[in-house]
Amino acid sequence: MINLMYVLLLAMLALNVSSDVLKGFRLVGDSLQRTTTNADKENRDIYDDFAAQMKLNPxxxxPWYDKALSVRQMSDSLYNFAEQMKWAIAREADGAEGKPDALKNQEDLEAASHVMLAPVNGKGERLFEGINAYRDFILQFITDQRQRAIISSDLSTVVPKNDNTLLGKNWxxxxxxxxxxVAAITMLSKLQSDIRKAENQVLHTLRANIDLKDIRVNELNAYVAAERTTLMPGEVFNSKIFMAAVDTTQRPQIFVNGRQISSSGSYSFTAGAPGEYSFSxxxxxxxxxxxxxxxxxxxxYNVIAPPSGATVAADLMNVLYAGFNNPVSVSASGISGxxxxxxxxxxxxxxxGKGKYIARPAAVGQDVTFTVTGEVNGKQTTMGSYTFKVRRLPDPTAYLALGDTRFKGGRLTKAAILGVGxxxxAIDDGLLDIEFRVQSFECVFAGRMGELRVERSAGSRFSDNQRELMRQLRNGSRFYIRGVVAAGPDGTTRTLPQALEVIIN
Structure with missing residues (x-):
């Protein structure tokens, strides 16, 4: 808790409490006050941001807001107790009108001892226990080992063992x-600064746990996914209506032909007479x-007559993707393939081959029309026309290939991650399994002082720098793979919004 600067000042005080030394403590106290004020303002801004987001998406x-409030309560409790001790010492030294920031009897050697070490009413033991409880509480939110070490050092209550003059003394x-x-008040100001700094670190960690798991989108579109767009009279039309790239914790309101339906998007009705129809x-x-x-x-959608009608089905969900080889099947009742x-x-x-085709639509948003003809009694007969919507291939998901397993985030041993090339x-949503080619990506590591270190790879393989930083990771630490740029078989290049989190197990 006390760094080298304070140890040197205390040693000088043991020899002679000079005006220069006292001035040094005042300067240190002023600097600590400015640092604490800045940290306190940043913390309040984060709390305000939590409160605003809580109203929008509770x-x-x-869960993160509740944790932030518990951190605020514990931090304020210890901070305010330290503030009370500063005022008590100032009044003990200067009388009832004493103020910590305008101390007159700065060299008073009895005020701090009386307030903190008095046999019955001394507050030192309570402060000692409060620091220990606060440190243990804060550390449960921090997993990064370097950050834990810094907080443990700042809030340490261990008495040095290498000074014979301290034998038998408690903290x-x-x-x-x-x-x-003046020195005692400065030490308490240093404690207040350390409290706000530890509080700030936890708040940034809590907010990062939300932000890194969010998928930010800049385009939202409404879609209808129909099981079939061509039906016969009496058959049931089944579909899913949804908005692409939505947050799963947000439920949309869906209206069809002026009537609200379930937020799941399930929509069905029974087809009527043959013809071309639509709903909106x-x-x-x-x-x-x-x-x-x-x-x-x-x-x-189309409703066709049943006897000798033909059927065209896209093998991939009745949807065609632009710039991609879509397998399509065609058949007609009563006619050989x-x-x-x-x-x-x-x-x-x-x-x-027989009844099998590869369809490659020209552009997204431009409907594709298939026309089926068949030989009936030696003559070519048109069996029907069918219109399909054309969409862009969905974005793929980044993963690490571990044998037959596709690792998409979570806990992983260091040996396993280093063994990945x-x-x-790929798109692997259960309906599609389409590989993309990774062109570049970034790995984000936490530096020794808590700063973020970003290492970029200009291809699909981990760079030497990325691998070296992986080797330095300890159990429980984590890094993130983000900014993945991948090229698809449709010729488009995507920058994936997801971040892949890897926790070293």
Whole structure:
């Protein structure tokens, strides 16, 4: 808790309490006051930010907000007790009008001893116990070993063992016995500064735990995912209506043809007579600032006659992706596969065998139309036309390949992470399994003094610097992989919003 500067000043005081030494303590006290004021302001700003976010999204923020409030309560309690001790020492030295920041009898050697070490009413033991309890409380929120060591040192109550003059003394005697009033008040100001600094470190840690797990998006779109867009009379139309890239803790309001449906987006109805139809609606969703965002949607579908109609099905969810080889199947009731043919408007189509094709749409947002023809009684007959929506391939997810396992964050041994060649990315949502090529990424490590160190890789493999920093990680420490840039088979390059967290186990 006492650094070298204070030890030197105390040694000088033991020889002679000169005016220069007393002035030195005043200067140190003023500097500590400015540091504490700045830290206190930053802490209040973080608390205000927590409170604002709590109003917007209580389900997500509440666990972290409650922890922040408990940290605030413990910090203020010990800080205020230290402030009371400063005033008590000042009044003991100067009388009832004494003030810590305007101390007159600065060299008084009895005031601190009386306030802190009096046999019955001395407050030193209570301060000793309060520091120990606060230190243990704060450390439960900190996992980084370097940060823990700094806080433990700042809030230490261990009496040095290498000074024979301290034999038999407890911490409060070591700190306050025969201590000039100005020195004792300065020590308490140093404690207050350490309290605000430890509080600040915990608040930044709590806020980072929210921010690093958030997926920030700058584009929201409404979609309809239909099981089938071509039906026969009496069949049930099933679909999911949703907004892309939404926070799972936020529930949207969905309206179809003026009527609100379930926030899950499940929507069904029974098809009627053959023909081309559509339905439309909109989705309401709050953003991070509480502003309500509205996105409109429209979905077309066809109802065809049952006897000799044809069916066209995209093998990937009845959705086609621009710039990608989409497998498509076609069939017609009562006609053999080698006599059924498919043509496409809005992209290119390549036959892959009986009833199988590869469709490659030209552009996102431009509908694709398939026309099915079949040979009936030696004549080519048009069996129907079918329109599909064209979308952009979803963003992939970054992962580390561990044998057959795709590691996407969590606990991992150091040996396992060092055994991985590099980073991969793929769409693997259970329906698609499409690999992307990683072009670059960043690893974020915490430095020795708590600062962030960012190392970049210009490819998919970990750089030498990244590997060296991984080797230095201890159990329980963590780093993050972010800023992943990956190229997809559709020719587009994406910067992934997710951060992959790795905790060394």
């Amino acid at each position: 389900e997500k923020i509440k 409060q005697q070591y700190m306050f016995e025969d201590m000039p009033a 609606g909109y989705i309401l969703m709050p953003n991070a600032t509480g502003e309500i965002i509205r996105r409109n949607f429209i979905q077309k 080698d006599k059924v043919h498919l043509s496409m408007k809005g992209g290119s189509l390549t036959a892959q 590099g980073l991969n990315a």
